[in-house]
Amino acid sequence: MTSTTTPPSTDVKAGEPQPPRRGRIALLGGQNLSLIGALAAVLVLFGLLNDNYLSWSNLQVIAEAATLTGLLAIVQTVVIICAGLDISVGSQAGVASVVSAMVFTSTGSNAFLGLAAAIGVGLLIGLLNGAVIVYGRVNPTIATLAGLAAYKGLAQLLSDGRAQGYVLNNDLFVFLGRGKIAGLPVMVWILIAVALAVHLLLQYTDIGRNLYAVGGNDTAARLAGIKINKYLIAVYALIGVVAAVAGILLTARTGSGQPVSGSEGLELKAITAAALGGAALKGGKGSIGGTLLAVALLGCLENGLTVQGINTFWQNVAQGALLVAAVVIQQRRSGERAVGLPH
């Protein structure tokens, strides 16, 4: 449906503003280039320190370990683009992990019911988060901070604080946790599929455009007719579903439902990856490509430090420092004045 009032002359493209021919490097963007540089430096450094670091088997270990972070970082990026935040993602994954294993066990080893229940619970939790934020008018950080505590407690209540069930007698769980397709772990394929889907959503659909608009200027988005509430609740619901997938993979990986172990602290990694990947915490900016690069960087760094036998306490310090550094750089770039509390 082209416009009916277009004068014929505008079909001639010459002489008028053209998009610049952007090279591949420009397309990657400065942020991504520095991430690639940092990633290369990490790989070279630990590769020199340890012969085994760059082996195919260790790289697979890195990829598998980074999958859960990756899934949560992808949806974290989406909510940060909308100028929101979700720090309850790790706890959500814990609930889903427990639910998947317990429903599986109590339904006589029905894996599909276990998966469906976990995803259903994830969806409900996401909708609840969204409703509290949008209709309860609770700041997203506070709302999901409450969720962080409450969903963790819920997972512990359901599981009595212990690992629940045993799922590795089931082919589907074994396939999810241990299987490979074309030499790559199934978990990694799931990460790739989710990343691709969210990337297409953000970059090529009107939904994605509207998400960037909501985060970029919510007043303008509202006056341009975007139903902001609908979008925000849908984003939190999406987080719930993807966090549930992460929880299911955690169950499949460890063999049982884990209320806390394996999911605790994932929110910090997810937010760090999104911020490192260039998602502006003020909203309106961010990309899945950048986030995945940051996830890879964090994963390689963590594995390298572990391989070198560096105390995990130091790894926590490193992670916290990275998050702050990423945001400081972001704020410097956007020319924030250092007056009062930042927004």
Next chain:
Amino acid sequence: MKPVPPSRTGAGPSSPSSPAGAEAVAVEGLTKRFGAVQALHGVGLAFPAGQVTALMGENGAGKSTLLKILTGDHQPTEGGVRIGGEPVSFASPADARAAGIRIIPQEPEIIPHISVAENVYAGALPRTRGRLLDRAGLRRRVEADLERLGFADVLDPGLLGSRLTPAQRQLVEIMRALTGAPDARLIAFDEPTSSLSDGEVEALFTLIRRLRDQGIAVVYVSHRMQEIFRLADRIAVLRDGELVGVQQSSSTTEGDLVRMMVGRDLSAMFVRQRVATDRLVLDVKNLTTDDVRGVSLQVHAGEVVGLAGLIGAGRSELALALAGDLPVRGGSVTLDGAPLPSGNPSAVIRAGLGLAPEERKAQALFLQQSIRENISLVVLGRLRRFRFVRRAAERDLAREYMQRLRVRAPSFDHEVRKLSGGNQQKVVLARWLARKPKVLILDEPTRGIDVGAKAEIYRIIAGLAADGVAVLVISSELPELLGLADRVVVMQSGRITGELSHHEATEESVLALAMADDIAGPSASGASS
């Protein structure tokens, strides 16, 4: 310093203790430029002690800039301030305060969760020797102040800021101005009566006269003619940043002042064919919101209706209510005969009404995104296949509207924040032109943009009307509104005070309606039902 009996209205003799008429504070050759905009141009004006000097002028005439220079908020580009004949320069509001210059802002700045006493002395709270807050001392001091100023009956020093009425909030600001060293030499009131009841206005006037009789130079900024004639000794009129003249209030009339405020040539920028039709498109009946009271107006296809009024008259609130962004309390709106949904911007847009809001950066633009994305946002539904945006179609659309509106930018992938104000406004207009609405509301479409871009915006508006769009333009620039509009509707305090045809509308007639004190009086509008 003890209570002085209120003097009678007019330029009565002041108390013998003050050197009435002596120049307390004056500005000289005052010029202020903001980038390309000249806000003040060589203004010289004295504020004598013991007199009330009123400052009048249209929106944008330079009143606020003058006040801000007096109080140290802005520094003059040229010229300066004199106190008692000596040139002074203020680097900050604190400097001006230390020189005895105080302002009572239009919107009092009250900290909500602390007491009146703490609000008055915020930033200079008395301390005990142990660096703790000296509560007893503070209380004593404020009670003494209240007694001295005669506010003891109306203001409880323990009351929390959030519980104060508008009048009490203003009293707190006045106390701030009148306490602390040194004593106030000049006090400026910026539209102080806009949120006061009649009784409170009387009390304020009594207080202002008392201050005057104590020898303080009072500056009084207001749009309300009757108040100014009751209170002011002298009236200074600003227009386009220049001082038009200073009149003794006893020897001038309302008509003289209005002529001084406007007298300006209409530019030839507005020549356009009148294409208004009889086909009614937008019909607003008795619309009531929190800020708009029973407004009725009609816009026909091809017609440009101008909405005039002073800042705060409720025009932007009316626009936002029509666009579905502010709740509607009563009345009805139809668009092409069908009821327009309320409280739902997306339904309003689908019904065919667009709004280019007042604050383009805050309310319309996505500054970090490209021109293309900013233009296509409201037509994505038309540009998509399944849910995927057709990139080629989007680029064609962006290119077409950039050309038609002459948006100057290297490419449509340029970030909007890097554009000039005029080009940014064109991007906002391009978005709505692409949507092809039946009604387009433009709120201050030329605010803060240069003359060349203004002329282009006028051309775009004329083009919209020629295409049969019903256009409602809100503008505080009267010449612009008179040049553009087929009909001018005037609002004051949330109501329509009159409607003037293109032939009847002059700056004088519009201003008279916009400043009409007596809202209940006979209205020139025939549309009120």
